[in-house]
Amino acid sequence: MARRTGPASGQEERDKSRNIGAMRRLWPFMRPYKTLLVFALLALVLTASVSLVLPMAVRRVVDNFEIGSGALLNQYFAAALGITGLLAVGTALRYALVTRLGERVVTDIRKEVFARVIGLSPAFYEKIMTGEVLSRITTDTTLILSVIGSSISIALRNALIFVGGLALMLFTSWKLTLMVLLIVPAVIVPIMTLGRKLRKLSRENQDWIADSSGNASEALGSVQTVQAFTHEARTVAAFNEVTEKSFDAARRRIWTRALMTAIVIFLIFSGVVGVLWIGAWDVRAGDMSIGALVQFVIYSVMVAGSVAALSEIFGELQRAAGATERLVELLETTDSVKDTTTPLPLSTPVKGEIVFDDVLFHYPARPDVAALDHVSLTIAPGETVALVGPSGAGKTTIIQMIQRFYDPESGSVRLDGQALTDLARTEFRKYLSLVPQDPVIFATSARENIRFGRPDATDAEIEEAARTAAAHDFIAALPDGYDSYLGERGVMLSGGQKQRIAIARAILRDAPVLLLDEATSALDAESERLVQRAVDKLAKGRTTVIVAHRLATVKKADRIVVMDQGRIVATGTHDELVAEGGLYSRLARLQFTDGIAAE
Structure with missing residues (x-):
C-alpha cells in the first residue's frame, strides 16, 4: 500500500511552524472557561509568591541560628512550616484547576474537529487518509492536553519565579545579580538556534505518526483482502518503514532537545557556582551575612531552575504549536461543497422531480x-x-x-x-x-x-x-x-x-x-x-x-x-x-x- 501523505508532502506546512504563536489559536476554545482560567491563574500566582517568600524565612533561620532565645527560633521554623503547607495546598489547587481546564478544552476541540470532518464532502477524503484524520483527533489533541493541563501552567509559574526571583536577587545583592545577568545572552542563543530546528523536527515527527496511523487504518480496514492475497509481510514492511521514519524523526528531535537542555543547564549552573564563589568571599570580608548569601543562592537556583524548565517546556510548546496547526487546518479546511449562507426552504410536499x-x-x-x-x-x-x-x-x-x-x-x-x-x-x-x-x-x-x-x-x-x-x-x-x-x-x-x-x-x-x-x-x-x-x-x-x-x-x-x-x-x-x-x-x-x- 503506497503512502499518500508524509513529511515530503508536508514540508510546506512544517515550514509554517516558526514560533509558538500558533498556540493563540486555542484561545477561542479557552474563552468560555475564563472563570476557571482566572482561578487557576490566581492559584498559580499564589504558589509562585509563596515559593519566593520561602528563601526569606530560610535567611531568618540561618541568621538567627545562634541567638540566645529558642522561642524566636521556633517561631521562624513554624513560619517556614506554615509557608510550606500553603505551598502544598496552592500547588494541589493549581494542578486540579489547570488539569480540569485542559481536559475541558481538549474535549471541546475533539468534538468540534469531528463535527467538522464528518460534514466534509467526499472530495476532502480523496486527498487525505482517514487514519491521519483520526491521528489528529487523538494524538495531536493528547499533546495539546499535556501542554494546557501541565506545561503552560508550569511555564507561567516558572516565568513568575524568574521575574520575582530576579527582583529579589537584586534586592539581596545587586552586584552578584549583575554577574548572573551576564549569563543570560549565552543561554538565550542556544534556545533560539536549536529551538527553530526543534520546531521543524516536532512537526515532522507528528506528520510521520499520522502517516503511520493512516497506513495502519487502511490495512486493518481491508484485512481480509490483505490476507487473501498473502500480502501480510509486505503490508507489515510498509507499516514498519513508516513507523521507523517516525522514530527517526523523534530520535533527532529528542537529541536536539537534549543538547539544548544540556547547554542551558551547564551555562546556568556554572554561573551559579561562580556567583557562590564570589559570594563566599564577600561573606569572609563581612560585606554580607551568611543568611543573605544562602537566600541569594536559593533565589539564583530557583531562577536558574526556572530558566532550565522554561527551555524544556519551550520544546513542548513547539510540539503543541505544530499539533495546533494541524488541528486548525482541519477546522479551517475549505470544503468544495458549501451550503449557502441564506438557504431557501424546500417546497413541500416534495414531488421528486x-x-x-x-x-x-x-x-x-x-x-x-x-x-x-x-x-x-x-x-x-x-x-x-x-x-x-x-x-x-x-x-x-x-x-x-x-x-x-x-x-x-x-x-x-x-x-x-x-x-x-x-x-x-x-x-x-x-x-x-x-x-x-x-x-x-x-x-x-x-x-x-x-x-x-x-x-x-x-x-x-x-x-x-x-x-x-x-x-x-x-x-x-x-x-x-x-x-x-x-x-x-x-x-x-x-x-x-x-x-x-x-x-x-x-x-x-x-x-x-x-x-x-x-x-x-x-x-x-x-x-x-x-x-x-x-x-x-x-x-x-x-x-x-x-x-x-x-x-x-x-x-x-x-x-x-x-x-x-x-x-x-x-x-x-x-x-x-x-x-x-x-x-x-x-x-x-x-x-x-x-x-x-x-x-
Missing part, C-alpha cells in the same frame, strides 16, 4: 477525465429510471450529484425546480433514501442499523421494514434477534444479508426519492426475487433512480438511460433500445444475459 441541466463535472482526483460531460436529464416525479453503461460511464456520479456530494463545475442539478446549491444539504437529503452497492453496516445491533434510516421509528416499524426487505427471518434467527450485535462492518453477516439490512433501512426512511446503486447485486436468486418484490413495492409512487446491471431490474424501469464516458448516449425502454442495436443492445447481450445471447 430531478433535473440535470447541462452538468459538467470532473472528480478532483481525475481532473483530465470528465465524469459527467454536459449531461442533461429530466426525471419526472414517480418515474423509475435505470442508469446502465460500462464501468466509469458516470452512473454512480449521477447518484452522488443528486445527493450533492459534489457540485457541478457548470450547469445545475435541481430538485422540484430548486437548484441543490440554493438548499441546505441537511434539509433536502431528508427526502432522499439510498441503498448503496456496498452496504454500510455499523458496529451495533440489527435493530439500530435499520433504525439509522429514521431515528424516531418504533420497534414495530423497524420489524415491518425488515419483513418487507426479506430480512426478518435471518435477523430473528440471530442469537439475540434484532438486538444481536453485527460486528464492525457487519462481519457476522453475508453480503446478501448486509444488502437486505440496507434495503430495510431505506424502506424505513420512506423518502420520496429512492436511489438504488445496484441494490440486488449481492443477493442469491431467491433473495433477489424477494428483495426485487420489495423494491418494486417501495418504488411505487416514488422517484427512483437505479444503477442497474441485472436485466430483470432494467426491464421494469419506466425509462432506461444509457451512459458512456460521462455522456448520455441513448434513452428509451428496453425493447426500443434493443431494436436500435447500439451500446445498450451490446450490453444486453454481454452483460445483462451473461453473454448467452452473444454465443
Whole structure:
C-alpha cells in the first residue's frame, strides 16, 4: 500500500511552524472557561509568591541560628512550616484547576474537529487518509492536553519565579545579580538556534505518526483482502518503514532537545557556582551575612531552575504549536461543497422531480477525465429510471450529484425546480433514501442499523421494514434477534444479508426519492426475487433512480438511460433500445444475459 501523505508532502506546512504563536489559536476554545482560567491563574500566582517568600524565612533561620532565645527560633521554623503547607495546598489547587481546564478544552476541540470532518464532502477524503484524520483527533489533541493541563501552567509559574526571583536577587545583592545577568545572552542563543530546528523536527515527527496511523487504518480496514492475497509481510514492511521514519524523526528531535537542555543547564549552573564563589568571599570580608548569601543562592537556583524548565517546556510548546496547526487546518479546511449562507426552504410536499441541466463535472482526483460531460436529464416525479453503461460511464456520479456530494463545475442539478446549491444539504437529503452497492453496516445491533434510516421509528416499524426487505427471518434467527450485535462492518453477516439490512433501512426512511446503486447485486436468486418484490413495492409512487446491471431490474424501469464516458448516449425502454442495436443492445447481450445471447 503506497503512502499518500508524509513529511515530503508536508514540508510546506512544517515550514509554517516558526514560533509558538500558533498556540493563540486555542484561545477561542479557552474563552468560555475564563472563570476557571482566572482561578487557576490566581492559584498559580499564589504558589509562585509563596515559593519566593520561602528563601526569606530560610535567611531568618540561618541568621538567627545562634541567638540566645529558642522561642524566636521556633517561631521562624513554624513560619517556614506554615509557608510550606500553603505551598502544598496552592500547588494541589493549581494542578486540579489547570488539569480540569485542559481536559475541558481538549474535549471541546475533539468534538468540534469531528463535527467538522464528518460534514466534509467526499472530495476532502480523496486527498487525505482517514487514519491521519483520526491521528489528529487523538494524538495531536493528547499533546495539546499535556501542554494546557501541565506545561503552560508550569511555564507561567516558572516565568513568575524568574521575574520575582530576579527582583529579589537584586534586592539581596545587586552586584552578584549583575554577574548572573551576564549569563543570560549565552543561554538565550542556544534556545533560539536549536529551538527553530526543534520546531521543524516536532512537526515532522507528528506528520510521520499520522502517516503511520493512516497506513495502519487502511490495512486493518481491508484485512481480509490483505490476507487473501498473502500480502501480510509486505503490508507489515510498509507499516514498519513508516513507523521507523517516525522514530527517526523523534530520535533527532529528542537529541536536539537534549543538547539544548544540556547547554542551558551547564551555562546556568556554572554561573551559579561562580556567583557562590564570589559570594563566599564577600561573606569572609563581612560585606554580607551568611543568611543573605544562602537566600541569594536559593533565589539564583530557583531562577536558574526556572530558566532550565522554561527551555524544556519551550520544546513542548513547539510540539503543541505544530499539533495546533494541524488541528486548525482541519477546522479551517475549505470544503468544495458549501451550503449557502441564506438557504431557501424546500417546497413541500416534495414531488421528486430531478433535473440535470447541462452538468459538467470532473472528480478532483481525475481532473483530465470528465465524469459527467454536459449531461442533461429530466426525471419526472414517480418515474423509475435505470442508469446502465460500462464501468466509469458516470452512473454512480449521477447518484452522488443528486445527493450533492459534489457540485457541478457548470450547469445545475435541481430538485422540484430548486437548484441543490440554493438548499441546505441537511434539509433536502431528508427526502432522499439510498441503498448503496456496498452496504454500510455499523458496529451495533440489527435493530439500530435499520433504525439509522429514521431515528424516531418504533420497534414495530423497524420489524415491518425488515419483513418487507426479506430480512426478518435471518435477523430473528440471530442469537439475540434484532438486538444481536453485527460486528464492525457487519462481519457476522453475508453480503446478501448486509444488502437486505440496507434495503430495510431505506424502506424505513420512506423518502420520496429512492436511489438504488445496484441494490440486488449481492443477493442469491431467491433473495433477489424477494428483495426485487420489495423494491418494486417501495418504488411505487416514488422517484427512483437505479444503477442497474441485472436485466430483470432494467426491464421494469419506466425509462432506461444509457451512459458512456460521462455522456448520455441513448434513452428509451428496453425493447426500443434493443431494436436500435447500439451500446445498450451490446450490453444486453454481454452483460445483462451473461453473454448467452452473444454465443
